[in-house]
Amino acid sequence: xxxxxxxxxxxxxxxxxxxxxxxxxxxxxxxxxxxxxxxxxxxxxxxxxxxxxxxxxxxxxxxxxxxxxxxxxxxxxxxxxxxxxxxxxxxxxxxxxxxxxxxxxxxxxxxxxxxxxxxxxxxxxxxxxxxxxxxxxxxxxxxxxxxxxxxxxxxxxxxxxxxxxxxxxxxxxxxxxxxxxxxxxxxxxxxxxxxxxxxxxxxxxxxxxxxxxxxxxxxxxxxxxxxxxxxxxxxxxxxxxxxxxxxxxxxxxxxxxxxxxxxxxxxxxxxxxxxxxxxxxxxxxxxxxxxxxxxxxxxxxxxxxxxxxxxxxxxxxxxxxxxxxxxxxxxxxxxxxxxxxxxxxxxxxxxxxxxxxxxxxxxxxxxxxxxxx
Ligand code: SF4
Numbered sequence: 001x002x003x004x005x006x007x008x009x010x011x012x013x014x015x016x017x018x019x020x021x022x023x024x025x026x027x028x029x030x031x032x033x034x035x036x037x038x039x040x041x042x043x044x045x046x047x048x049x050x051x052x053x054x055x056x057x058x059x060x061x062x063x064x065x066x067x068x069x070x071x072x073x074x075x076x077x078x079x080x081x082x083x084x085x086x087x088x089x090x091x092x093x094x095x096x097x098x099x100x101x102x103x104x105x106x107x108x109x110x111x112x113x114x115x116x117x118x119x120x121x122x123x124x125x126x127x128x129x130x131x132x133x134x135x136x137x138x139x140x141x142x143x144x145x146x147x148x149x150x151x152x153x154x155x156x157x158x159x160x161x162x163x164x165x166x167x168x169x170x171x172x173x174x175x176x177x178x179x180x181x182x183x184x185x186x187x188x189x190x191x192x193x194x195x196x197x198x199x200x201x202x203x204x205x206x207x208x209x210x211x212x213x214x215x216x217x218x219x220x221x222x223x224x225x226x227x228x229x230x231x232x233x234x235x236x237x238x239x240x241x242x243x244x245x246x247x248x249x250x251x252x253x254x255x256x257x258x259x260x261x262x263x264x265x266x267x268x269x270x271x272x273x274x275x276x277x278x279x280x281x282x283x284x285x286x287x288x289x290x291x292x293x294x295x296x297x298x299x300x301x302x303x304x305x306x307x308x309x310x311x312x313x314x315x316x317x318x319x320x321x322x323x324x325x326x327x328x329x330x331x332x333x334x335x336x337x338x339x340x341x342x343x344x345x346x347x348x349x350x351x352x353x354x355x356x357x358x359x360x361x362x363x364x365x366x367x368x369x370x371x372x373x
Pocket of ligand 1 (some may be wrong): 126128129130134135136173174175176207
């Protein structure tokens with residue numbers, strides 16, 4: 001068993017898989033069935049105290065309370081968009097902040113089902129320094145613990161009216177999820193566990209700037225969907241906006257994608273933030289077609305959401321559509337992402353503004369790659 005994560009000397013129960021909890025409880029003299037009982041209280045009922053576990057004896061509850069802690073995020077702010085998107089700002093124990101964004105999509109009758117997608121953060125700040133991203137300005141603060149990742153899903157789910165459920169999870173908020181891969185994989189285990197949060201691997205997408213070795217490690221651990229934030233078609237231009245390109249050039253990244261094991265119907269999503277005059281020429285489109293060759297892929301075009309902190313311009317709607325048409329005609333499955341939550345600064349590239357009000361020049365959470373797939 002990996003060393004359990006602790007808070008104030010007690011074991012953080014939300015950092016444990018069911019088998020790890022079983023092992024620990026049996027070691028502490030509890031009967032084997034106790035772990036499943038406790039796990040259900042924690043993940044299905046979302047209790048905040050062991051004393052609420054009414055089918056557990058008082059003595060056992062006291063023992064549990066002495067050994068473990070049930071961690072929760074402090075809600076700091078919630079913003080509701082006119083289009084139904086909700087932004088949740090959470091305060092962590094060390095007073096830093098993260099954000100999660102809930103994106104309801106009614107679907108299109110006969111074409112797509114209704115969805116409720118939660119975009120989750122994986123780190124405080126980010127080390128990847130992508131130049132178009134406000135979180136990149138923050139630099140890296142720290143990795144989120146397993147409970148801090150999972151509580152975003154649990155607590156947003158708890159905030160929903162009876163009968164409504166999060167259907168999809170995307171790791172595209174603050175941070176590079178594969179830079180926190182150990183806690184990410186542990187979190188995925190709990191998200192996928194039917195006695196815990198019970199999501200299907202088909203409904204979870206992890207987005208990366210292209211940390212090639214960690215992509216292989218993720219694939220070996222779990223079959224969730226992969227999204228790659230691509231955003232440019234040459235090493236030179238990509239290095240300008242995504243410094244990680246200097247470590248893993250495009251050829252290495254695309255080889256990693258070709259080697260990524262994909263079940264029959266799955267494809268890797270390539271996020272392409274379109275920035276006028278930077279990556280939206282016909283030469284770029286032609287190179288993008290070439291890059292996609294031999295990869296089971298779909299391209300998601302994301303017209304840049306302009307903001308006062310960057311001089312980057314959004315291409316016209318007509319140009320984005322023509323760019324999509326160019327790719328589709330050459331056999332590349334391509335969609336255009338709809339901008340959501342722009343009035344509450346929850347759209348791609350806008351996250352962090354709410355937190356800025358609370359932490360002045362710090363803060364900033366951004367999700368340039370929220371996928372609506
Ligand atoms: S785009 Fe993603 S990986 Fe790049 S700096 Fe922003 S949060 Fe980090």
